[in-house]
Amino acid sequence: MPAEACSPWAEAVRVAALLAVDPTGLGGVSLRAMPGPVREAWLDLLRGLLPGDAPWRRLPLSVGDGRLLGGLDLAATLRAGRPVAERGLLAEADGGVLLPAMAERLPATTAAHLAAVLDSGEAVAERDGLALRAPARLALVALDEGLAPEETPPAALLERLAFRLDLHGIAPREAVGAAPEAAAVAAARARLPRVSVPEDVMQALCGTALALGIGSLRAPVLALRAARAAAALAGREAVAEADAALAARLVLAPRATRLPVEEEPAPDEPRAEEQTAEPPQQEQDLPDPRALQEILLAAAAAAVPPHLLDGLRPGAAARSPAPGKAGAQKASPLRGRPIGARAGEPRGGARLALVETLRAAAPWQRLRGRSGPRVELRKDDLRIRRFRQRSETATIFAVDASGSAALHRLAEAKGAVELLLADCYVRRDKVALLAFRGTGAELLLPPTGSLARARRCLAALPGGGGTPVAAALDAALLLADSVRRKGQSPLLVVLTDGRANVARDGSGGRARAEAEALAAARALRAAGVASVLVDVSPRPAENGRRLAAEMGARYLALPYADAVALSRAVKAEAA
Template sequence: MNGEAAWQDALLAAALLAIDPAGLGGIALRARPGPVRDSWLESTRELFPDLPWRKIPQTVSEARLLGGLDLAATLKAGKPVAQAGLLNECNHGIAVLAMAERCQPTTAAHLCQALDRHEIQVEREGLSATLPAAFALLALDESVESDEQLDAGLAERLAFHLDLHEVGIRDLLESGYPLEDIAAARSRCNAIECDDESTRQICTLCLVLGIDSPRASLLAQRAARAAAALAGSHRVSETELEIAARLVLAPRATRLPATEEEEQETEAEPPPQEPQESEGEQQDPGQGEGMQDRLIEATKAALPEGLLNQLLQGGVRRSSGRGGKSGQMRRSRSRGRPTGTIQGVPRSGARLSPVATLQAAAPWQPLRRGAGDPPRQLKVQRDDFRVVRYRERSESTTVFVVDASGSAALNRLAEAKGAVELLLADCYIRRDQVAMIAFRGETADLLLPPTRSLVRAKRNLAALPGGGGTPLAAAIESAAALATSLVRRGGTPNVVFLTDGRGNIARDGRQGREAAREDLPAVAALFRESGVRGMVIDTSPRPGSAAAELAQQLDIDYLPLPHADASQLSEAVRAASL
């Protein structure tokens, strides 16, 4: 899709959201910060005049998000006074989630619950309340690498997924929709008719595009209804279904609508061009599958040109980096097990311990109380404030870097895979994570993003490729990159190389041992700089100098294990990481 069309779609999505904000959930916007995103935000904001518009920073604390005890007011009033959280303040308005791809899992979970229920339940610090929180969310996703993506649960609840990367300043010709049109459409929206046939088409399209969640169909239906209201019509027609397919369904597609139906197509009757025809056929329930096929054809025909290409691109991006954002890797410092209190001011995420504060204030009361003060009133000073201290284990992540090259690869891969799964099987006890990078041919790929989910690990490890050259330098580079990003998120990586240490592909893809060796010092320095612990497990049948040398260069341990099986491997790694 070219930039201009993408921009028009972005404006349309904003208008539709303004028509049915609670129903459509919101917009996930992939764009770099800059004038394009700013002008989109600006024109979107104009659609929500006089409504709350709150920015939720990536570093938001749970206390601020949900609300809690208002300390000053509580002491003044002599009874607990609640302070509204951000989610509650957003009620009836818009919440803008900045750097959504770095959003913490708990923040995402709270947003999801608020989007589902349009209210939040707060059980904190002696307060218990259910507060309204009906808002639409704009998730600003600035991710460039595939390992950072918007939380899947959150993305699923937002109707529109836009990508403004292709849009340049030149494309910003069109301006937004007039406010009066949107207000008029809003009042009409709920009464718009969406007949069974249209609903069926949406659901069929979801199946064909490999979209599992029923939420997608619901959001598409609502988007179509909002689009019909905006167009001033009374029922959802093919045009609106097209809009819904383009804005809601296409970005969610996980496969192209060609695959399975391709073979049947040759036998199927020519697809009807007009949707009216398929509606006519609905009255004849006798023809089960034939009608189904034609329906798929009809919906396929309804997809705009170029969508398939876009699907292909979008689909590939999605499948390569799916996951990586869920899991519990990013925990804020204000979580964990409370381990007593310490004097301090409740600020920057620190949580006040009301009871300890009162205890600290108690002995001073007779001294502080003046003659005229009422006897029951407590005098609490800043020195009395006690905040809760937390102890949080830094999560460790074992990163396997597996040599998948050459003939022995299959064997080693199976062992490494077994070790990963064995480690995972007990990692939920230790609350640790496992990741895996495999290198072969010319590249090193992140096969398994850091996870503690056995389900996901099994799925990702099911088909491991093997064979080809040994791009050792590339492997060290990706391991260092992954390790650094883990450290940045507050984790402790532990990198385990399974290789014979004999690289033969250089970083730029050149072949030959010499070329490969030239690259090593540079990437090894990069790895050492990250200061990450780890080990090299020598998997060659005759342990030799190459792997030992590699370990030395990387400044990590060396362990020859020529005939290791999965359990031996996992034992060795476990022993080393404890």
């Protein structure tokens, strides 16, 4: 293979050529690149290889369902005095390519619509009193402009796109090279229906997907279609080994979740050099799927991205989630991200959705005796805007300051709360501190963002006495209810060894104290409070696990963790 064929730009050219041969079958490509000459050069290349009349539509990030799926043409409806439908972007892109901008930030509803279209080839919409169904056989070029590795398009889309292409490492001067002629691609497109696939190739592609840890059935299907497109582009009417290897490298390798493990031969299986008897002639003529699978595995393993290899090695550290995403989504009538409109009157600061109001009134104008540009509005036609915003998170720390906990990890718990408070201050979240010891629980720090105040409370937190777990969980539930009434999202973090020995009324008795603690934990789970239980005992014990299970909480056994490790674990649950 010539050196140019192994360059990143040569691989990008191959992806464009294969996609142009079978755009609908391959689904499309996730194109990871920032706006610039390299991305535009690749897009121009792809557009030049497609049929001249193929639609080419860009999808804005803020597109609404009406423009995406189709709906009522408001201007035409008002002029005609009767409902007039308009085609959406999906229907307009039928037979061509749709380019979603900033695909890593696509809303879930838009991603779901796109995934449904890739599966069915139809755009279906039931809105504005209309039932619309239009063909939408298209390919997606998802423009991924994410900077961080975790910023990717929705998984539902990635699973349906054959290729994942990264142009970040290609300089503008390198984005040149011989590209296939549009006539050759058109000939391959016409040859594609006649390309056959041998049985051994199908088995080898499926075995390669399994060896790479790919659980989705779509991946080997897309690889098979890519192999057929490669064979058609090479002028063959049957998929060859080189076509299957190319498909494994371009389609399966980017989806790998583990490194292939080389299988050892069975103890009673003779080695190749020990097999002296010649097999029958008819068996020699048959292809060996296992040998072909080894070739495809080698091709795919060589193309697995280096950063993915680092994450697949044993003992590799998991990527920590991005901070600032702990708050739950909630509807808001005044501010936030627009999520459509609903029927209602613009009172109390709610905003009138003028276009949606006119859209709701337009189909009824003829019945109301109106024609021409004037529109009669009624109360039922009014629509107000809806918004969604993240609620502020309030993390409630319930710290066990009893004698057993003080002996074990009270110092680490204090350090973890202080570190988390500093992190929450950056995210503008709130932190509250409950301490329980002796016969009850005490609210040392109401929800606040003051770092200095928290430090003073933590420094003055004493240790010693009994372990009133039930009283602590009851106090945490009351505080969580108060947080919710303020429109915030509570997150409860309990740091304890779980050895309850003080009942709600302050009396001793381990059996009664544990029973009341489990009952209080069940009340927290019934209230739906997100929670984490950190077992601070020297060794993970059954008490903590049972208490976490009754709370519906995530259980973290960190007997040897320092304050930094504890802080990271709680932040991971919050995110």
